[in-house]
Amino acid sequence: MVDVSNDSQSVETLRWRDGRLEMIDQRVLPARFEYLPYSSASEVAEGIRSMVVRGAPAIGCAAAYGVALESLALRQASREAFVAGMEKGFEVLAASRPTAVNLFWALKRMREVWEANKQGTVDEIVDRLLAEAHEVSAEDVRINRAMGAYGAALLPDGARVLTHCNAGALATAGHGTALGVFRSAVEAGKRISVIADETRPFLQGARLTAWEMVQEKIPVTLITDNMAGHLMSRGEIDAVVVGTDRVAANGDVANKIGTYMVAVLAQRHGIPFYVACPLSTIDLAIPDGTAIPIEERSADEVTGFRECQWAAEGVQIRNPAFDVTPAELVTALITEKGVVTQPNRENIAALFAS
Numbered sequence: 001m002v003d004v005s006n007d008s009q010s011v012e013t014l015r016w017r018d019g020r021l022e023m024i025d026q027r028v029l030p031a032r033f034e035y036l037p038y039s040s041a042s043e044v045a046e047g048i049r050s051m052v053v054r055g056a057p058a059i060g061c062a063a064a065y066g067v068a069l070e071s072l073a074l075r076q077a078s079r080e081a082f083v084a085g086m087e088k089g090f091e092v093l094a095a096s097r098p099t100a101v102n103l104f105w106a107l108k109r110m111r112e113v114w115e116a117n118k119q120g121t122v123d124e125i126v127d128r129l130l131a132e133a134h135e136v137s138a139e140d141v142r143i144n145r146a147m148g149a150y151g152a153a154l155l156p157d158g159a160r161v162l163t164h165c166n167a168g169a170l171a172t173a174g175h176g177t178a179l180g181v182f183r184s185a186v187e188a189g190k191r192i193s194v195i196a197d198e199t200r201p202f203l204q205g206a207r208l209t210a211w212e213m214v215q216e217k218i219p220v221t222l223i224t225d226n227m228a229g230h231l232m233s234r235g236e237i238d239a240v241v242v243g244t245d246r247v248a249a250n251g252d253v254a255n256k257i258g259t260y261m262v263a264v265l266a267q268r269h270g271i272p273f274y275v276a277c278p279l280s281t282i283d284l285a286i287p288d289g290t291a292i293p294i295e296e297r298s299a300d301e302v303t304g305f306r307e308c309q310w311a312a313e314g315v316q317i318r319n320p321a322f323d324v325t326p327a328e329l330v331t332a333l334i335t336e337k338g339v340v341t342q343p344n345r346e347n348i349a350a351l352f353a354s
């Protein structure tokens with residue numbers, strides 16, 4: 001049992017140690033808890049692509065550090081090689097995964113710092129980029145706590161809340177988005193219990209959400225993905241809270257594959273379906289969910305898990321990693337600026353204007 005049950009924060013998904021980034025290897029949790037070291041943009045990009053780190057906000061934080069690491073790695077290069085290397089670093093990070101908009105939000109933010117400082121000395125550039133990367137992560141935790149407080153107010157004492165995938169501390173720089181709502185509810189004295197979908201094929205629910213909740217002694221029950229409807233029909237689920245990877249301007253929500261099914265079932269049973277959504281995950285440039293790029297991952301994530309392969313040889317495989325829940329199925333978006341009920345183009349735009 002790893003001791004993460006301290007008062008100040010949940011598990012530290014990413015950390016800066018001795019001039020390099022370290023990230024928890026989420027591919028091997030809960031069997032092993034270990035940090036892997038990163039010293040360049042390309043290494044971080046591979047960590048994002050292979051899901052050492054995953055979850056929209058965590059991906060954004062990792063990418064921000066990837067840019068800062070690249071400037072450190074190029075410190076001794078000629079000015080021309082430094083600039084060329086930095087551009088390559090932005091490019092390789094942007095190509096790591098397509099759906100989570102936080103990746104592109106973070107890279108845009110780091111590029112603004114790069115453009116504003118690239119006439120300065122290399123040391124000045126490195127310092128400014130690293131300071132911004134630290135701020136992206138520190139801000140993420142503050143945002144998650146603000147969002148958590150708004151979300152906690154929506155949950156009645158004793159609520160049994162279903163979540164899908166992992167939108168926890170492991171998907172962020174800390175506290176979590178959907179799981180941040182649960183943490184904030186518990187901090188507010190509410191006796192909520194969590195029902196976690198295992199979330200095939202990468203099993204973020206069984207491996208990550210269950211682990212986070214057990215570590216912090218928040219009651220959690222694991223179910224397979226095909227059980228949610230049955231529990232809802234038996235009145236055993238009071239609310240659903242999930243995270244998101246990208247929300248379109250009209251409120252359509254991209255999230256882990258299987259979320260759409262949960263949303264349809266929730267509507268069928270009159271159960272509120274909430275999406276914990278930092279503003280950094282809303283993409284106003286995308287008009288609706290049909291324009292959100294859906295990542296298709298490798299077949300071997302479906303055919304088995306590590307050494308254990310169960311699918312018939314030669315079978316065709318699909319592995320879309322996300323799906324889109326139409327805005328009309330979303331009861332409310334929970335953001336750091338408040339709760340947006342029945343999200344639509346107008347009230348989302350108003351969020352940014354407020």
Ligand SMILES: CSC[C@H]1O[C@H](OP(=O)(O)O)[C@H](O)[C@@H]1O
Pocket residue numbers: 054055056057164165166167168171172177178204242243244245255256257321
């Ligand atoms: C708080 S964002 C978490 C979000 O990211 C997950 O996807 P992945 O594990 O593939 O990065 C999933 O969609 C979660 O809801």
